[in-house]
Amino acid sequence: MSAFNPTSGVLTASRAEIGALAALVTGVGHADETAVDAMLADAAAGSLAEPHPRLAAALAPLGRPIVGVRLAKSGYLMPGWVGEGRFTLHAYRSGDDDQLVSMPAEHLVHFLLWLLQIGPRPRDPRPAEIAVQADVLNRAVALRLGDRDSAGLLPEPLDGAIAHGFRDWWLASSHWPPAPGAPGSIALEAIDTDAGLWSVQQLEDGTAVVRPVTPLSTMLALGDLLPDGDLVDQGAARLPLDSTPVFGGPISWVAEILG
Amino acid sequence: MGLRFDTLDVVEPEPVGDFYAAIGAGRGASRAGFSLAGVPAEPGDDAYGLTDRAMSALDADALLIDVEPCELAGVPAVRTLVLEQLGGLATVVLEQWRLVAAGERWVVTATADLAAWAQLAAGLRAVVATLEVEA
Numbered sequence: 001m002s003a004f005n006p007t008s009g010v011l012t013a014s015r016a017e018i019g020a021l022a023a024l025v026t027g028v029g030h031a032d033e034t035a036v037d038a039m040l041a042d043a044a045a046g047s048l049a050e051p052h053p054r055l056a057a058a059l060a061p062l063g064r065p066i067v068g069v070r071l072a073k074s075g076y077l078m079p080g081w082v083g084e085g086r087f088t089l090h091a092y093r094s095g096d097d098d099q100l101v102s103m104p105a106e107h108l109v110h111f112l113l114w115l116l117q118i119g120p121r122p123r124d125p126r127p128a129e130i131a132v133q134a135d136v137l138n139r140a141v142a143l144r145l146g147d148r149d150s151a152g153l154l155p156e157p158l159d160g161a162i163a164h165g166f167r168d169w170w171l172a173s174s175h176w177p178p179a180p181g182a183p184g185s186i187a188l189e190a191i192d193t194d195a196g197l198w199s200v201q202q203l204e205d206g207t208a209v210v211r212p213v214t215p216l217s218t219m220l221a222l223g224d225l226l227p228d229g230d231l232v233d234q235g236a237a238r239l240p241l242d243s244t245p246v247f248g249g250p251i252s253w254v255a256e257i258l259g
Numbered sequence: 260m261g262l263r264f265d266t267l268d269v270v271e272p273e274p275v276g277d278f279y280a281a282i283g284a285g286r287g288a289s290r291a292g293f294s295l296a297g298v299p300a301e302p303g304d305d306a307y308g309l310t311d312r313a314m315s316a317l318d319a320d321a322l323l324i325d326v327e328p329c330e331l332a333g334v335p336a337v338r339t340l341v342l343e344q345l346g347g348l349a350t351v352v353l354e355q356w357r358l359v360a361a362g363e364r365w366v367v368t369a370t371a372d373l374a375a376w377a378q379l380a381a382g383l384r385a386v387v388a389t390l391e392v393e394a
Binding site: 106107109110113114118119120123214215216219220223 | 323340374
């Protein structure tokens with residue numbers, strides 16, 4: 001059962017239905033237009049050809065995305081799009097009641113800080129960095145995401161922080177058509193614990209470097225997900241189709257470790 | 260009771276000078292700046308109590324990002340960092356220090372658009388650090 005809030009512009013529907021809508025509007029994939037139209041009609045949200053004005057605003061970034069956002073949280077990846085001055089996210093919930101939420105693009109950081117529950121953390125001294133095997137770190141994170149014991153896998157104090165004070169793991173990335181010589185993407189990975197936030201830098205040799213970070217530095221880093229104008233190819237009509245996110249889903253290594 | 264702080268040529272009473280050049284004319288939805296407010300203290304007031312009361316009254320669009328005990332003007336203070344969404348217009352950072360000194364409650368505020376915060380925060384904090392309060 002789909003629903004549409006004409007005040008907030010939030011569309012609530014199943015994961016497959018919102019995925020089909022995203023595939024059609026982004027132009028990336030194929031989907032049953034008749035079924036999507038039926039879902040929109042059921043929600044009183046108009047149709048693909050004539051969506052409700054608030055839904056049309058939410059879909060604008062999907063139709064002409066300049067930045068593609070991938071937000072992995074709690075073991076699931078969610079796709080998002082920035083374009084036409086707005087940010088829209090396919091927010092994963094239970095699967096039957098996923099939501100398409102949209103807001104002005106400049107609200108992206110505020111929204112992510114709220115969603116990721118970034119706030120004050122303890123300031124107890126922590127090592128400047130801890131190098132671990134990435135697969136072992138992933139195993140510890142996955143076990144905790146599954147509410148299982150991870151004690152003993154990692155060096156202290158990281159082991160205790162994850163085993164006994166794990167809050168969440170998240171990875172946020174964004175891609176854009178880069179200006180000449182400019183980077184075209186950024187990715188931020190973090191583990192949130194009662195002892196504080198930790199950034200994760202994945203190296204090509206299979207090592208992960210874990211560093212303590214503050215809520216402030218995390219806030220500033222999340223701001224970089226929205227690139228400055230001089231980083232973006234101003235001549236690009238949109239993010240290329242092959243870089244445009246459409247579908248999310250379970251994070252593969254989390255699902256594999258949890259069996 | 261006396262009060263003094265050094266602008267360090269970072270902030271100016273009028274939007275001119277290096278600070279204005281740094282933020283750029285017309286950039287951002289809010290004007291970056293620095294303010295200081297004092298009211299008579301009541302018995303038992305301290306920086307922690309002032310902060311607790313202020314943070315418990317944050318509006319729904321405000322996010323408390325960081326809290327840190329510190330020292331300012333030679334007395335215990337609490338620094339907070341709040342992200343405030345001003346309607347649909349702007350996302351603004353408010354970094355504030357609360358302290359009790361010379362019989363007054365003080366709230367020192369540094370503020371800027373989120374997009375400009377990384378560029379301006381160090382200069383604003385340097386100005387705040389020069390605060391002196393004398394009875």
